[in-house]
Amino acid sequence: MAVDRSDIAKLAELARLAISENTADEVARSISDVLALVDQLQAVNTDGVAPMAHPLDAIQRLRADVVTEPDQRERFQAIAPATQDGLYLVPQVID
Amino acid sequence: MHQLTIAELVKGLRNKDFSSTELTRHYLDRIARLDPVYNSFITPTPELALQQAAEADRRLAAGNAPLLCGVPIAHKDIFCTDGIRTSCASKMLDNFIAPYNATIVENYLADGVITLGKTNMDEFAMGSSNETSFYGPVKNPWATDCVPGGSSGGSAAAVAAHLAPAATASDTGGSIRQPAALCGLTGIKPTYGRVSRWGMIAFASSLDQAGLLTRTAEDAALLLNTMASYDAKDSTCIERDVPDYTATLNNSLKGLKIGVPREYFGEGLNADTAARVQDAIKVYESLGASIHEVSLPHTHLAVPAYYVIAPAECSANLSRFDGVRYGYRCENPTDLADLYKRSRTEAFGDEVKRRILVGSYALSAGYYDAYYSKAQKVRRLIRQDFVDAFKQVDVILGPTSPSPAFAFGSKTKDPVAMYLEDIYTIATNLAGLPGLSIPCGLVDNKPVGLQLIGNDFAEGLLLNAAHQFQQATNFHQLTAPGIE
Numbered sequence: 001m002a003v004d005r006s007d008i009a010k011l012a013e014l015a016r017l018a019i020s021e022n023t024a025d026e027v028a029r030s031i032s033d034v035l036a037l038v039d040q041l042q043a044v045n046t047d048g049v050a051p052m053a054h055p056l057d058a059i060q061r062l063r064a065d066v067v068t069e070p071d072q073r074e075r076f077q078a079i080a081p082a083t084q085d086g087l088y089l090v091p092q093v094i095d
Numbered sequence: 096m097h098q099l100t101i102a103e104l105v106k107g108l109r110n111k112d113f114s115s116t117e118l119t120r121h122y123l124d125r126i127a128r129l130d131p132v133y134n135s136f137i138t139p140t141p142e143l144a145l146q147q148a149a150e151a152d153r154r155l156a157a158g159n160a161p162l163l164c165g166v167p168i169a170h171k172d173i174f175c176t177d178g179i180r181t182s183c184a185s186k187m188l189d190n191f192i193a194p195y196n197a198t199i200v201e202n203y204l205a206d207g208v209i210t211l212g213k214t215n216m217d218e219f220a221m222g223s224s225n226e227t228s229f230y231g232p233v234k235n236p237w238a239t240d241c242v243p244g245g246s247s248g249g250s251a252a253a254v255a256a257h258l259a260p261a262a263t264a265s266d267t268g269g270s271i272r273q274p275a276a277l278c279g280l281t282g283i284k285p286t287y288g289r290v291s292r293w294g295m296i297a298f299a300s301s302l303d304q305a306g307l308l309t310r311t312a313e314d315a316a317l318l319l320n321t322m323a324s325y326d327a328k329d330s331t332c333i334e335r336d337v338p339d340y341t342a343t344l345n346n347s348l349k350g351l352k353i354g355v356p357r358e359y360f361g362e363g364l365n366a367d368t369a370a371r372v373q374d375a376i377k378v379y380e381s382l383g384a385s386i387h388e389v390s391l392p393h394t395h396l397a398v399p400a401y402y403v404i405a406p407a408e409c410s411a412n413l414s415r416f417d418g419v420r421y422g423y424r425c426e427n428p429t430d431l432a433d434l435y436k437r438s439r440t441e442a443f444g445d446e447v448k449r450r451i452l453v454g455s456y457a458l459s460a461g462y463y464d465a466y467y468s469k470a471q472k473v474r475r476l477i478r479q480d481f482v483d484a485f486k487q488v489d490v491i492l493g494p495t496s497p498s499p500a501f502a503f504g505s506k507t508k509d510p511v512a513m514y515l516e517d518i519y520t521i522a523t524n525l526a527g528l529p530g531l532s533i534p535c536g537l538v539d540n541k542p543v544g545l546q547l548i549g550n551d552f553a554e555g556l557l558l559n560a561a562h563q564f565q566q567a568t569n570f571h572q573l574t575a576p577g578i579e
Contacts, residue, residue: 003456015410015455016417016432017448018440027452033511034453038399041469044476051471053301054331055287055478055527056551061330075194081424088419091428 002032096121097257101166101314104260108155108165115155115165119148119209122167126211126258133234135243135252137172138180139212151207163321164207169259171250172213173220174200174305175294183296184216184228187416187423187442197294198326199263199305206321211259215249218444219413220267220298222246223516225274226507227446235278236575237541241500244274244516250308251278255575261309261318267299268401269496269520271306272532276495276544279534279573281561282308283315286552287527288333291326299408300331302401302524311571312533312561316340319554335552343555344562349383351560354488358394359519365498371536371543372494378567379492379560387488391480396473397522398514403457403470404525410454413447449510478526485550490560494519495532495544523548531557534570542573 003011005024008031012019019027073086082089096118099107107113123141130136144167151165175181175193177200182188196204204210217227225233225248235243236256243252250262251274264271266284275282284306295305307322309315323337355376360369376386418424418438425441428434443451457466484491497518506513523530528548535545545564549557565571 007456008452011452011455011459014459015448015451016414016435016439017443017451018436019448027449030449030510031452031456033509034402034449034514035456037511037514038403038457038466038470040399041396041403041473042465044393044396044469044473046469046472046476049472049475051468052475052478053471055301055525056333058288058331058333061327063327072194076420079190079192079194079421081418081421090419091430091434093431 003028003035097125099260100311101260101309101317102311104166105162105317115148115151115209116145118165119144119167119211122211122259129256130258132239133236133252133256133258134231135215135233135249135256135258136169136212137182137184137215137230137249140179140210143179144209144211147209151209154207161206163317165209167209167211167259168203168318169211169214169250169253169262170200171216171247171262171264173216173265173296174263175296176200176210176213179213181213181296182229183219184230185218185442185444185447186229189229189423191422195294198291198324198328199322200294202321202324208321214253214262217246217248219296219409219447220246220265220270221409221446221450223269223273223513224506225249226503227444229444232503235500236578237279238500241502241541242277244277244496244500246270247274247308251275251280254278254280254308254310256578261307261314263322264306264308265295266304266306266524267302267405268524269517271308272495272520272530272544272546273517275308275532277500277542279542279570279575280308280310281312281315281531281533281571282306283319283531283554283557284523284529285319285323285554286529288331289529289552289554290323291329291332293326293328297412299405300412301408302405304524312558312565313341313344316344316558316562338555340555340558343559346559347383348379348560348563351384351490352387352488353379353384354387354389354484354491356389356391356394356484356491356493358391359493363497363515363518364494365538367538368494368498368543371538372545375535375545375564376492378564382563382567389484389488389491391484391522393473393477393480394522397477397525398518400470400473400477400525401521402453402514403466404474406450406454407457407467408454410451410458413451416442474525477522481526481528490556491548493546495546499538499541499543519546527551529554529557531561533561533564534573536570537573540576
């Protein structure tokens with residue numbers, strides 16, 4: 001399925017990316033090429049086939065509901081762009 | 096020393112032919128002197144390596160050191176390394192100092208293996224040519240106007256140029272085997288879940304698999320013994336004992352049934368590459384194996400299924416890169432939406448953005464069933480092809496890549512042409528099976544890769560088959576021209 005500039009704008013919003021005006025056509029074309037490739041899947045009969053999430057059909061392991069991680073807040077926040085009083089700083093969200 | 100394999104280095108260290116410090120210094124000198132040509136390292140770690148080597152020498156002198164103690168290797172920059180920049184070759188993580196080690200890195204450190212540094216790669220492992228790295232492309236030591244393959248191209252070039260005796264790598268659609276083929280190395284992608292993914296920066300979680308690039312199958316076996324482990328921290332890791340992969344290397348191949356899929360020899364395969372693979376089949380026959388034609392009828396759907404599943408998973412995995420807790424943040428954001436959007440737009444490269452957009456499309460309302468769910472159903476059909484084939488044969492053999500290393504820029508304008516580079520490798524990721532590539536000759540003085548695919552957890556058999564081939568041939572001993 002081909003996508004156009006308005007589809008790209010919508011996708012970019014969903015993905016939190018900005019696509020500049022002068023590249024929108026080129027991006028739309030390359031995404032359309034990829035979608036043309038994957039559209040081959042539509043010709044396959046998959047009636048009765050269960051989607052495969054894990055190749056070995058493994059099931060999710062469960063563990064005891066106990067804390068195993070030590071508190072490393074200072075270590076992790078040392079690599080953050082901006083922190084204060086143990087919190088991550090971002091632009092004001094609520095007036 | 097840089098001509099020695101890991102197996103020979105282990106012996107040399109034990110015999111005190113050289114110390115780990117001497118060996119490590121030798122490799123660090125080569126990296127400093129020669130890597131400006133290849134660009135295979137993003138972050139060499141000389142000080143850390145020499146500290147680790149001194150400690151390894153102490154353990155070796157004490158007499159109870161693990162087998163690999165004192166051996167230096169390089170790590171692909173997709174694996175988190177405590178206190179060392181882990182960039183995944185992206186501007187997004189250019190300033191990221193990982194606060195912990197990936198489990199495989201931890202496994203190697205526990206065995207006294209030295210970290211020479213972090214190798215270059217395609218950004219977030221997305222690419223087949225190592226041209227999408229924020230730190231610039233890696234050059235193929237066999238032909239510096241050609242790509243080394245991707246995404247583990249830095250690991251492959253470092254080993255091929257003898258800047259490291261081996262390197263860790265990762266494979267989501269062929270990213271170990273294709274660079275192994277293009278650089279004349281042995282590359283193994285184990286069974287999905289055999290090796291922990293904890294601390295490996297996620298691209299497509301149901302396909303990503305850590306593995307190795309080495310010069311010989313014997314070295315791959317030695318290193319896989321340490322890399323493979325059950326890890327409770329990775330919930331997709333399979334709880335299963337790790338066999339000694341070196342114990343079965345010398346098993347006879349008499350009676351081994353090798354399947355050759357007719358779909359791997361069709362249109363698109365370079366004729367000279369096909370001829371080298373046919374020569375390799377004759378070697379296997381001379382070793383006592385029998386050759387059987389098999390069919391993998393859904394092969395042509397592997398690339399389309401992959402380019403739905405991988406982008407869908409990448410769009411979800413890469414949503415964590417939002418400029419809030421770590422990584423790149425844009426200057427002076429006006430509000431939170433602006434912070435997210437500009438941080439991501441300024442820090443991700445074009446290929447990463449393209450895949451995020453395709454993934455967002457495949458997962459968006461109204462398209463999930465048509466794309467993502469459909470691709471997961473086709474994925475089961477692809478796996479079923481292999482399940483059926485492995486009822487008849489023990490190993491599947493074919494080319495790794497459709498042609499030898501290609502020139503820089505020759506496929507960058509056409510993403511679909513680039514995606515078809517992985518046409519023979521992608522299906523094993525979708526099916527979760529182990530795959531391996533070994534050199535089987537040259538075309539235009541560039542290496543050709545032979546791919547062996549095994550059933551679930553058949554790494555030992557693959558390494559055995561590869562080792563026996565390497566005992567009978569010398570393609571793995573060929574060195575790129577100009578490598579001293």
